[in-house]
Amino acid sequence: EAQVTQNPRYLITVTGKKLTVTCSQNMNHEYMSWYRQDPGLGLRQIYYSMNVEVTDKGDVPEGYKVSRKEKRNFPLILESPSPNQTSLYFCASSFFNSGGNQPQHFGDGTRLSIL
């Protein structure tokens, strides 16, 4: 089954404790991205990647890191999480190297709470 898989689905952690949210897709998509969703603000893009070893900042990259060493994986790293990063996070992927002209396939989300 074609899918985007995020792990963990839920995480409660404390300020400053490094964490990684994994994202994996099995559709051989070139484009992958991370969004955060906050009430009243919709989805905001954190980082995106147009292919292996190619990443770029979205609209809200501060406090986050990403890497794209393999085509199927795009982990999101919070080196020193803070409470303002408490949010619902989504990973998405699509064919080709563009987010705008291709339908995005979303994972089921990761709900992060940082105390």
Add this chain to the structure above:
Amino acid sequence: SQQGEEDPQALSIQEGENATMNCSYKTSINNLQWYRQNSGRGLVHLILIRSNEREKHSGRLRVTLDTSKKSSSLLITASRAADTASYFCATDYFYNTDKLIFGTGTRLQVFP
């Protein structure tokens, strides 16, 4: 920066009625997409419409795009309780199709 804004923010209708949601955006685009999100779940792609298209259909969904007014509408005909969800528009930028910018969404409630 917010590119798209949906209107209304919330909409409640009875089953069988039509639901219309609007999206306005600020700068020129190449593509506009509509997504549905069931409560707390991932977004599901509905329709992509390109800037040189005016109307697109998919089952009970009809999307229009007016680039002169920088606006789009999503019409759901003969709505069902299962259509209850949040609906988001998303656009790229004319000079940059790398990124997809989402609006804040319309929350649709369909009562049986």
